[in-house]
Amino acid sequence: MDKFTTITGVAAPMPLVNIDTDMIIPKQFLKTIKRSGLGVNLFDEMRYTQDGKENPDFVLNKPAYRKSEILIAGDNFGCGSSREHAPWALLDFGIRSIISTSFADIFYSNCFKNGILPIVLKPEEVAVLMKDAEKGENARITVDLESQTVTSADGEVFHFEVDAFKKRCLLEGLDDIGLTMEKASAIDAYEKAAAVERPWV
Template structure:
């Protein structure tokens, strides 16, 4: 998993509350067995019309947000089913960070396991980011995970909270398997000892 230390990038809004995992990645696209390739289906029913054409009214289809890697949304982002395909689709599309007032617990946990930084801010702080994104075309944020800060080029500076264990996961680029492999020598020694005892 790629480590996350700092991120500077374009912010894109999805201005909706209760964005559920079926909206993030609809169920008909869950048949793939790889973790990759889901980005093309992200927010599928919002991004495309019934004929498969781009919906010009959906935020992410607007040219000004092309190449965005920071997603802004509203409360209870990632609610619904527990599918891990939701963070896979977000990451595959190009987002490394999602900022919202609150997240569904399972989605929130799955973000850390897939190298995505979910940041919880107050409703007022998120509204400020939406306003700034609308006011400045090409609006970018600087996210520093080491310092736990968000800044822009217009004087904004926000500190955010994050569990230290999860912060270290991202800083070191570790998922559950990577964390376990840090103890590979101890595991090998235990297995050798067990094998010898069974002889």
Template structure:
């Protein structure tokens, strides 16, 4: 998993509430366990009509093609617990999502996949949504170490994050990485077990 420390990138505004995981990536794109290629299904029904023609959608606008930050509405990631949702966002280059609130399972899945979800009061999200509406000038810096967001005009907003999750993101540790970090202790345990329980 890639480390997350400080990100300066274009922020895209998506001012919708209750975006569920089926809106993030519809069920027809869940036939793979690969984490790549899923960006083509990201927000598919918001991006295309029933005939497959492109609709106006913020992430397809030239100013937001390289957006890595998404500023969105309340209860983001609700619905089913599909892990493909953060996979699709990450495959599209989204590394940080800012919203008033998140569904619990989606929120946890973000951390396990290298995405930083930041929950802020509505009035602060509104300010960042306004900043994100500036197109190519919508550049925001997210500093995880300082736990600060800096807007295009230099104003800062502080955010809270669990210390353990912060440690994992800053060091690029997913569940497997956390286990492998204890590799020497695991090897030592296995050697002791071989001696004390050779039949096992």
């Protein structure tokens, strides 16, 4: 998992509330267990027309937002079913941080496990950042995990809370496998001792 430190760039505005996981990645794309390749179908039903062409009105299809790493979203982002494909699709597209007033609990946890930083801010703070995002290339937002701050285009600084363990995992790029591998020497020692004590196993 890639480390998360600081991101500065143009944020994509998605002021819709209750964006659920089926909107993020529709059910027909859940057949794969690979984490890569889902970005092309991110927000598929909003992003493409029925004949498969890009919808020019959808935010991520607009030139200013095609490479956005930050998403500013409405309330209750990631609600619905608990599919882990949702953060996979977001990450594969290039989204590394989502800022909202609230997230669905399971989606929120899945983000951290996949290298995405979900940030909860007050409604008035999200409103400022949403206006920044709507300016497109004329406004750049900075997300700093170490200092736990989001800085608006005009230099206004908003502080956010994050669990210390989740913060460490993102800063060090540790997913569940990475955390396990930190204990590799202790696991090896246990296995060797167990083999001596119980050779019949």
